[in-house]
Amino acid sequence: MAMQLYELAGSDPNRRFSPYCWRVRMALAHKGLTAEAVPWRFTEKDKIAFSGQGLVPVLVDGGKSVFDSAAIADYLEATYPDRPSLFGGPAGRAEQSFIANWTVAVVHAGIARLIVADLLEILDAKDRDYFRKSREARFGMTLEEFQRGREERVVGFRESLAPLRLTLEKQAYLGGAAPNYADYTVFGAFMWARGVSPFKLLADGDPVAAWRGRLLDAFDGIAAKATGFPV
């Protein structure tokens, strides 16, 4: 039975913009696995109630369902050990945790303030109230206030990527000569932005932009083919 992956989608079901779903989508491709995409919206909690919680990604593989991107990556690595490794062993897995925490604390936090009001525009109509209310409660301000000043703020965001940039000046991928789950973890953040906003995150000539381009084209361009804004 083919796998299924529940992925956050916009009003266009081919617009996938969850950074965590992109981690899994790339991890599946890395392992040469395919999963039927099931577009899901924020307010469709009932559709994934079978997983015992209310967030995507949810992977269904045979009779088993797994949620949470890190748990899914671990599941794929354990279940399909003969396919290319996502982590390259225990040390790669452990260090990837640091990179994942950096991604959330620095990259996601930075990108949120550059694109979050734009995100509203691409949402399915039924998700808009939910998204605005839940995020404005979290941020303590309106989405528009949260995003205000992004033309100036993007400078600091680009600076905050220094550890990534310095690394990519010396090696093609975080995983080395070829990408691994560490790359997909960070790349997911850029796919989130690409899916929801025309705002230009990276300067031309930035090694981070070149790396993003390589990952957009990887695996027959599964990322490049997804609905999104030009980067």
Add this chain to the structure above:
Amino acid sequence: MAMQLYELAGSDPNRRFSPYCWRVRMALAHKGLTAEAVPWRFTEKDKIAFSGQGLVPVLVDGGKSVFDSAAIADYLEATYPDRPSLFGGPAGRAEQSFIANWTVAVVHAGIARLIVADLLEILDAKDRDYFRKSREARFGMTLEEFQRGREERVVGFRESLAPLRLTLEKQAYLGGAAPNYADYTVFGAFMWARGVSPFKLLADGDPVAAWRGRLLDAFDGIAAKATGFPV
């Protein structure tokens, strides 16, 4: 023939405060190797001229000399492959590069502004003019100006460690259940601070402080036994 490691020292030759030398010192211990310590001061360029450059660490192993902490770690991993691995394979090595770049861009940069004027006090007398002049030229201000406001700035420094803290809340070391070179890379920064300044970097109860404590005690406490301020 025993190995020798040229290490930056203060007026007290047992006060070692180069973060890069500490990476190597811990890497040697990790591999169960010993190296005779050769205390070295900034102005003793002639003493390491044989290495073809003017910075420590320099490792001498038999007739061979290797400089630059990353090159030394790679040398140790390649030359002593039967001893415990520093990287845990190519993915661990590649991802460690990211952690090293984060260490320099975030941890070193943050710590510098918290301790650099104190550093002057522990230097060998002959190094003080060199250090003040070279660093003030680099910073574009006096050491005292560079360090000013540290009581307020330490709050932001602690926040900048979020990716490290989040990781150490879930696993004992960056390398997983046991430390590897990724840990020594970040730990070196804290050994730099410990060697030169009584300023309190970390709040009590911070998982980062607990991790630092475990590494201070590792390998029979080679780090804890070095001259330094209480942390």
